Amino acid sequence: MATKIKDSSMNAHNLRVLADHCQVSEVLELISPRWKMQVLFCISQEVYQFSQLKKVFPTISDQVLARRLGEIVAEGLAVKFQVPDTMPCQVKYAVTKKGAALLEIVQSLHQWGQMDWE
Amino acid sequence: MATKIKDSSMNAHNLRVLADHCQVSEVLELISPRWKMQVLFCISQEVYQFSQLKKVFPTISDQVLARRLGEIVAEGLAVKFQVPDTMPCQVKYAVTKKGAALLEIVQSLHQWGQMDWE
C-alpha cells in the first residue's frame, strides 16, 4: 500500500503489483463484524464481563456477544480468565498489547470521522 | 473513546457514558463495505477508471463497483469528472484530502496486521 504506479497502461505486472498492495482485506474483515470493536473498547475500560457487556449494549444478542468474545480471544486481542472463588462462575477479559494497539488506530479512525472536511 | 470508567458498579450514568464512547459505528460501516478501501486506494494510485478497476479486481461485479464509486464520491472521499474529448466517454476519479487522510489510517491498520505480536 505504498509504491506508486506511474505506467497507466495496465499490463499484467502492474495488475499484480497493485492488487498485492490492496490486501488490507484481512484487517478490514477483522474489525468489521458488528459490535466487535465496541466490545473490545469496553474491555479496555474494565467492563469485562458478559453480563456487564449486555447492559452496555442492550440490543446485542447472547449468541453474537459470545461469538465476538471468542473471536477477540482467538485473535489475541484480549485474554480470558476465570475469576477464582466466584459463584456462579465469573469470567474476565483483559486487552493485550495487540488489542490496545488496534484500539488506538480505531480511535484515530473515529477522530477522522469527527473532523470537518470542507 | 477516551475517558476511563473507574466505577465498576454499572449504574445508568456509566452505561450511557460508556455506550457514548463506543460510537465508532459510523466510521466502521463507512470503511467496511467490500472492495471500498481497495478501490479508493487504486484511485490514489492513479488507476481511476471503471474498466481499469475491473482489471485490477476481476471478481468484482459491475454493480458493486458502480455502487462503491458512488458511495466514495457521495462521502467526499474522491471527486469524479469527465475526461474531455474522449470517445467513448471516459471518467476519472481523484481522491480528496479527506480520502487521503482515511487511506493513511487504513495503511496503519494494514501495518498493524503485518506485525508480529508474540
Next chain:
DNA sequence: TCAATAACTCACCCCAAAGTGAGTCGTTTC
C-alpha cells in the same frame, strides 16, 4: 422447592449485501 444469576450453546429464521446476466447509449472501427 423454586427462582435467579453468570456465561454460555444450539436450532432456526430473516434480510440486506453482494453476485449474475442482460440491456443501454453514443460513438467509432471493421
Next chain:
DNA sequence: GAAACGACTCACTTTGGGGTGAGTTATTGA
C-alpha cells in the same frame, strides 16, 4: 450494418451474518 468500447443500470437470485428464543450447568438465597 455489425460489433466493440466505456461506463454504467436493472431485475433477479443467493448467501451468510446476525437476531430470536429456548436450553444448560452449577450454585446460592428466599
